[in-house]
Structures are given as C-alpha cells and as structure tokens.
Amino acid sequence: MVEELQGTWKSISCENFEKYMKELGIGRASRKLGCLAKPTVTISTNGDVITIKTKSIFKNNEISFKLGEEFEETTPAGHNTKSTITLDNDSLVQVQDWDGKEATIRRKLVDGKMVVESSVNNVICTRTYERINNASLKTLTPSNCDPNC
Secondary structure: OHHHHOEEEEEEEEEOHHHHHHHOOOOHHHHHHHHHOOOEEEEEEEOOEEEEEEEOOOOEEEEEEOOOOOEEEEOOOOOEEEEEEEEEOOEEEEEEEEOOEEEEEEEEEEOOEEEEEEEEOOEEEEEEEEEEOHHHHHHOOOOOOOOOO
16 A cells, blocks of 8 residues: 555645644644645655655655654644554554644545545545656646635
C-alpha cells in the first residue's frame, strides 16, 4: 500500500478546508492564506522509514516515521503533537494528539488519485491530489479550492 502512494502529488481540489482549519483554531487570515496554498506532497521510503514532505507557498512540513511507532510532530498549524501512523486496509492513517484534542488524516488511493481526508471534531476536509513527475514540478498551476475559502 505505501508503495502505491510513493511519488509526488499536486493538490487538484479541496472541500471544507476552511472549516477544518477553523476547527483546529487557526485564525481567519491564516485560514485564507492556507486555502490559497496548493501543496505538493512527496511520499518516499528508506527501508522501513516513511517520509512525507508537504510544500506550498504558505508552509512546508516534513515528517519521517515508522508505521505504528509514536513520534513528535509540529504541524503546519503549529500544534506540537504526538502522532502515530498505521496501515488500515487500503489507507495510511495518521492520528495526531495534542492538548486533549485529536485529529485524523487518512491517505488512500482512489481511481489513481491520492485522497486525503482530514478530520477533527467531526469536521472533515477532503483534498484530492494527482500524481506528477519531477519534471512538471516547476509548472504547477493553481487548482480549485472550496468556494468558501
């Protein structure tokens, strides 16, 4: 499963992102900027260590982990979390815990696209990504975002 997610992906759509960020406690200005960001995500492995790099004009983030092992993470929202990522059926499932709160990020393949469902307090954001090759990284174009952003 992880092998199928390896590669570089660009965001092509997002739904409910602003509400999700609001639920995370992110201020209005940062939510507006965050919604404009069209991130690229690169997933790679080195032995049993998986790395997920997320890059956008707004924030960059990188995590490296082993499946099932808890690790500390500072999220793009600035939360210092204890995170664990597991493989659940056909999904890579990340659970982040901080200050008594919990967020879940589920990454899976659907019809050749990577679908990322992020949830906190029953607010769900769905982002869809298309696989790209490294040569096209320089020619990324803006994509659709939630009209409420």
